[in-house]
Amino acid sequence: MEWEVVIGLETHTQLQTKTKIFSGASTAFGAEPNTQACVVSIALPGVLPVLNKEAVKCAIKFGLAVDAEIASRSVFARKNYFYPDLPKGYQISQYELPVVGKGSMTVLVGNTEKTIRITRAHLEEDAGKSLHGDFEGMTGIDLNRAGTPLLEIVTEPDMRSAAEAVAYAKKLHELVQWIGICDGNMQEGSFRCDVNVSVRKKGTEKLGTRREIKNLNSFKFMQQAIEYETRWQIETLEDGGTIHQATVLFNPDTGETRAMRSKEEANDYRYFPDPDLLPLAISESDISAVKAEMPELPEAMKARFMGEYGLAQYDATALTASRALADYFVAVVSAGTEAKIAANWVMGSVAAKLNAEDKAIGESPIAPQALAQLLKRISDGTISNNAAKQVFEAMWAGEGDADSIIEQKGLKQVSDSGAIEAIIDEVLAANAAMVEEFKAGKEKAFNALVGQAMKASKGKANPAQVNEVLKRKLAG
Amino acid sequence: MINKSLKQLGSMLQAKEISSVELTQEYLNRIAVLNPEINAYITVDADNTLAQAKAADQMLASGKSGALTGIPIAQKDIFVAKGWKTTCGSKMLETFIGPYNANVIERFDAAGAVNLGKTNMDEFAMGSSNETSYFGKVQNPWDRSRVPGGSSGGSAAAVAARLCAAATGTDTGGSIRQPASLCGLSGLKPTYGLVSRYGMIAFASSLDQAGPMAKSCEDMALMMNVMTGFDERDSTSLQREKEDYTRDLNKPLAGLKVGLPKEYFAEGLGADVAKVVEGAIAEYRKLGAEIVDISLPNTMLSIPVYYVLAPAEASSNLSRFDGVRYGHRAAEYTDLMDMYCKSRAEGFGAEVKRRILIGTYVLSAGYYDAYYLKAQQIRRLIAQDFENAFKQCDIIMGPTAPSTAFKAGEKADDPVSMYLQDIYTIAVNLAGLPGMSIPAGFAEQEGKPLPVGIQVIGNYFDEARMLNVGHAYQQVTDWHLQMPEGI
Numbered sequence: 001m002e003w004e005v006v007i008g009l010e011t012h013t014q015l016q017t018k019t020k021i022f023s024g025a026s027t028a029f030g031a032e033p034n035t036q037a038c039v040v041s042i043a044l045p046g047v048l049p050v051l052n053k054e055a056v057k058c059a060i061k062f063g064l065a066v067d068a069e070i071a072s073r074s075v076f077a078r079k080n081y082f083y084p085d086l087p088k089g090y091q092i093s094q095y096e097l098p099v100v101g102k103g104s105m106t107v108l109v110g111n112t113e114k115t116i117r118i119t120r121a122h123l124e125e126d127a128g129k130s131l132h133g134d135f136e137g138m139t140g141i142d143l144n145r146a147g148t149p150l151l152e153i154v155t156e157p158d159m160r161s162a163a164e165a166v167a168y169a170k171k172l173h174e175l176v177q178w179i180g181i182c183d184g185n186m187q188e189g190s191f192r193c194d195v196n197v198s199v200r201k202k203g204t205e206k207l208g209t210r211r212e213i214k215n216l217n218s219f220k221f222m223q224q225a226i227e228y229e230t231r232w233q234i235e236t237l238e239d240g241g242t243i244h245q246a247t248v249l250f251n252p253d254t255g256e257t258r259a260m261r262s263k264e265e266a267n268d269y270r271y272f273p274d275p276d277l278l279p280l281a282i283s284e285s286d287i288s289a290v291k292a293e294m295p296e297l298p299e300a301m302k303a304r305f306m307g308e309y310g311l312a313q314y315d316a317t318a319l320t321a322s323r324a325l326a327d328y329f330v331a332v333v334s335a336g337t338e339a340k341i342a343a344n345w346v347m348g349s350v351a352a353k354l355n356a357e358d359k360a361i362g363e364s365p366i367a368p369q370a371l372a373q374l375l376k377r378i379s380d381g382t383i384s385n386n387a388a389k390q391v392f393e394a395m396w397a398g399e400g401d402a403d404s405i406i407e408q409k410g411l412k413q414v415s416d417s418g419a420i421e422a423i424i425d426e427v428l429a430a431n432a433a434m435v436e437e438f439k440a441g442k443e444k445a446f447n448a449l450v451g452q453a454m455k456a457s458k459g460k461a462n463p464a465q466v467n468e469v470l471k472r473k474l475a476g
Numbered sequence: 477m478i479n480k481s482l483k484q485l486g487s488m489l490q491a492k493e494i495s496s497v498e499l500t501q502e503y504l505n506r507i508a509v510l511n512p513e514i515n516a517y518i519t520v521d522a523d524n525t526l527a528q529a530k531a532a533d534q535m536l537a538s539g540k541s542g543a544l545t546g547i548p549i550a551q552k553d554i555f556v557a558k559g560w561k562t563t564c565g566s567k568m569l570e571t572f573i574g575p576y577n578a579n580v581i582e583r584f585d586a587a588g589a590v591n592l593g594k595t596n597m598d599e600f601a602m603g604s605s606n607e608t609s610y611f612g613k614v615q616n617p618w619d620r621s622r623v624p625g626g627s628s629g630g631s632a633a634a635v636a637a638r639l640c641a642a643a644t645g646t647d648t649g650g651s652i653r654q655p656a657s658l659c660g661l662s663g664l665k666p667t668y669g670l671v672s673r674y675g676m677i678a679f680a681s682s683l684d685q686a687g688p689m690a691k692s693c694e695d696m697a698l699m700m701n702v703m704t705g706f707d708e709r710d711s712t713s714l715q716r717e718k719e720d721y722t723r724d725l726n727k728p729l730a731g732l733k734v735g736l737p738k739e740y741f742a743e744g745l746g747a748d749v750a751k752v753v754e755g756a757i758a759e760y761r762k763l764g765a766e767i768v769d770i771s772l773p774n775t776m777l778s779i780p781v782y783y784v785l786a787p788a789e790a791s792s793n794l795s796r797f798d799g800v801r802y803g804h805r806a807a808e809y810t811d812l813m814d815m816y817c818k819s820r821a822e823g824f825g826a827e828v829k830r831r832i833l834i835g836t837y838v839l840s841a842g843y844y845d846a847y848y849l850k851a852q853q854i855r856r857l858i859a860q861d862f863e864n865a866f867k868q869c870d871i872i873m874g875p876t877a878p879s880t881a882f883k884a885g886e887k888a889d890d891p892v893s894m895y896l897q898d899i900y901t902i903a904v905n906l907a908g909l910p911g912m913s914i915p916a917g918f919a920e921q922e923g924k925p926l927p928v929g930i931q932v933i934g935n936y937f938d939e940a941r942m943l944n945v946g947h948a949y950q951q952v953t954d955w956h957l958q959m960p961e962g963i
Contacts, residue, residue, distance in 0.1 A: 039575065039576055042801055043796045043801070044556070044575065044576070044802070045556060045562070045564065045569065045572070045677040045678075045796070045797075045802075046555075046556045046578055046673075046674065046675040046676055046677045046678070047674070047675070048673060048674055048709060048710050048711065049711065050708065050709060050710075050711050051711065078792050080791075080792050080795060080839070082795065082798060082816055084798075084800045084812065087796060087800075087801060088795060088796045089792070089794075089795020089796050089798055090792050090795055141800065141801070268840055268841045270791075270792070270836065270839035270840060270841075270844075271839075271844075272788060272792070272839055272844070272848060275680075275681035275682035275712075275789055276678075276681050276711060276712065277711050278711055278712065
């Protein structure tokens with residue numbers, strides 16, 4: 001029996017605003033508990049929410065980035081439930097009329113492009129945190145996070161494997177950072193995914209019953225959780241069991257998912273429009289104003305790299321995988337490096353080093369301008385490609401800039417034709433037998449002579465010049 | 477002294493004929509004598525109040541004073557006031573000290589008015605008799621065995637018994653106008669959005685509106701000048717140019733078209749009240765008003781619509797009272813759910829619980845469309861009734877409440893009969909319109925005169941005209957100057 005997994009994602013992205021979505025309290029992470037909880041965050045009697053316009057701007061940016069409908073009128077609703085870290089007893093969210101409507105994103109899975117449809121994205125406030133470990137027999141409540149703005153991004157059930165889901169999540173993760181609405185910090189909870197998983201027999205239309213894996217905060221866990229959940233559902237069905245709609249949690253220690261509550265016992269949230277907030281109106285001119293502030297999007301930049309710089313599609317895609325990487329590459333080019341050479345180095349040596357040391361591009365010890373300087377020394381013939389690799393390693397290790405390392409290590413190529421002629425004369429004199437062999441028609445002897453000349457120069461002679469002089473002398 | 481208008485008191489203070497401290501002390505003395513029985517105030521804090529009076533005297537001395545500087549005003553205990561116990565009439569907030577100031581409090585503070593204390597009210601403003609207060613019922617100064625109306629019953633009784641120069645109230649379905657009618661004073665619920673709701677503990681957010689309760693329309697105009705204005709902390713606050721509500725007080729009424737909705741004079745209206753209202757209409761005719769018959773066909777639907785929408789909003793607004801961060805928490809509990817259940821069961825009274833249950837029910841999955849959405853649709857029809865009516869007239873008049881003050885306990889066990897107290901006032905809140913009640917005469921019950929008010933409903937932002945309509949009447953009548961015996 002062939003099974004097919006069907007996956008949809010709901011992602012909570014924490015928006016990078018200075019203040020909370022409905023109050024002026026700071027959103028900075030890591031402050032002492034309850035020091036960033038104003039009267040509104042604590043939900044004192046009588047306080048009222050006032051919408052932060054920056055959060056709306058973030059939502060518009062996202063809508064533009066995924067080519068979505070941006071609602072001219074959307075409505076904030078109250079989602080009612082009791083929990084100690086939900087101070088008002090309801091969360092202000094959007095329900096029937098979200099700010100961002102249908103859109104889409106294209107992701108590369110292996111070598112195949114796949115379009116994931118975005119159902120909607122809506123603004124809402126985050127809850128506080130319950131601290132269970134810090135007080136003997138009691139639970140502490142920290143309301144610093146309460147009211148932090150979130151954009152919840154919901155997809156259609158368009159993904160058919162863990163790999164597709166992870167590819168989408170990674171692309172979304174890069175995109176929200178690219179457009180500057182989210183810092184993408186998954187450890188701090190700035191980007192959290194809920195994954196809806198169901199299985200069905202291949203070729204059938206009807207969706208199976210889904211289970212929702214909550215709060216995945218790493219791509220590795222997402223991959224593992226989906227794979228486990230898929231296997232579990234298939235095995236359950238093949239054993240004659242049924243799947244019940246449920247919310248499940250992934251345990252990274254066991255690699256398993258476990259139901260936390262079934263949907264039957266789920267809350268009735270009693271959504272209704274929040275009478276404290278007017279419907280959110282967004283005009284065409286609001287959208288144009290945000291559009292003017294938008295950075296070039298990855299797809300546009302990719303097309304530009306291919307057209308303007310003549311890069312291959314693969315290279316252009318890789319270089320626009322993140323804003324930081326693209327910015328790095330552009331900076332190397334802007335500092336005077338030929339684009340293709342810059343691309344080769346950024347995706348070659350730089351990427352390999354970062355990979356080996358598990359670093360992000362922003363953490364590269366070699367600044368783009370410094371790399372450009374090194375690459376200039378190759379193109380102007382100061383050093384050979386081989387020597388450049390040595391210089392690169394030294395720069396990575398923090399030994400200085402390209403010129404000082406070349407100087408210090410004595411890696412400058414000898415391009416002085418007089419000096420080269422002298423070396424070659426010596427080599428020819430010392431290797432008369434090889435010269436004879438060459439003259440007898442043995443081509444290999446030429447390469448051996450070049451090798452001898454390079455050796456005699458301790459590798460510093462410009463190989464092109466050596467070739468040229470040797471050819472001339474042998475012919476003469 | 478105690479019967480003087482705000483304008484007169486203001487002049488005396490300006491002329492240093494009396495100091496704010498002296499005036500305030502006089503009211504504090506009256507409160508000490510009368511409040512133990514009338515129970516109009518939940519909290520009196522003489523030190524705090526006199527400190528404000530002293531500051532007001534300095535303001536008066538420095539010449540930076542305004543119309544209300546130095547005048548003692550009673551604040552409904554629904555407004556959070558910094559350093560003041562703010563209970564909202566509930567055990568839930570019995571020990572809650574306000575850590576910030578409501579916008580209304582800030583405005584009175586800035587004007588140099590003196591906060592005389594926090595007045596009694598129905599618990600979370602839910603009630604029409606002030607009997608749901610955790611802090612005990614309030615006596616109607618006209619007949620101590622009767623209720624003052626509600627939910628702003630404490631403010632109404634305080635003004636009627638001259639335990640303050642004027643008071644604030646809030647009105648979600650009639651909570652300013654009905655007690656004003658039952659206690660013989662003037663009360664105005666402004667257009668929704670004119671007075672900031674910031675710091676006013678929410679009952680039903682889309683209906684709640686604060687307003688003045690005073691001895692006359694002129695007094696209310698001065699209060700409105702202080703209370704209204706845009707507040708960025710309330711998203712439903714309206715951004716409008718500041719108005720002077722006294723500007724039209726003395727305009728002649730000739731040519732004014734007064735509409736009488738036939739639905740307000742139908743079955744259910746007490747004959748004694750009807751008689752007083754008719755007398756007032758006759759007086760308006762004399763003042764040059766033209767009377768036209770109008771219809772508000774959906775009036776009868778306003779009570780069911782209100783008792784879906786207001787509890788729905790209340791059930792959510794009152795969720796924050798969970799025993800976690802402030803307010804009442806049960807002394808003993810086994811787990812979180814038990815803590816929630818016990819704290820709320822102990823902290824809320826019966827009427828509040830009834831409305832939370834109704835509200836939770838009408839918002840539940842499967843019932844939302846039939847109740848909440850349907851009610852919202854009818855709410856729009858009710859607003860349209862008024863829109864049509866105001867094509868035929870400038871002002872609508874009718875009774876404020878169907879009866880005079882009833883006996884304490886008389887309706888306490890009959891919620892539906894209690895809800896009918898607001899039959900003429902609720903539609904105004906549903907439409908967001910301004911409504912006012914002014915004293916129009918008395919009806920005798922058991923040998924005692926009981927006040928009767930007439931209601932004046934204006935179009936949106938027509939408060940200045942309404943106050944003009946009321947003031948003109950108060951220039952030719954003296955109902956508003958009558959005082960109960962024994963105070």
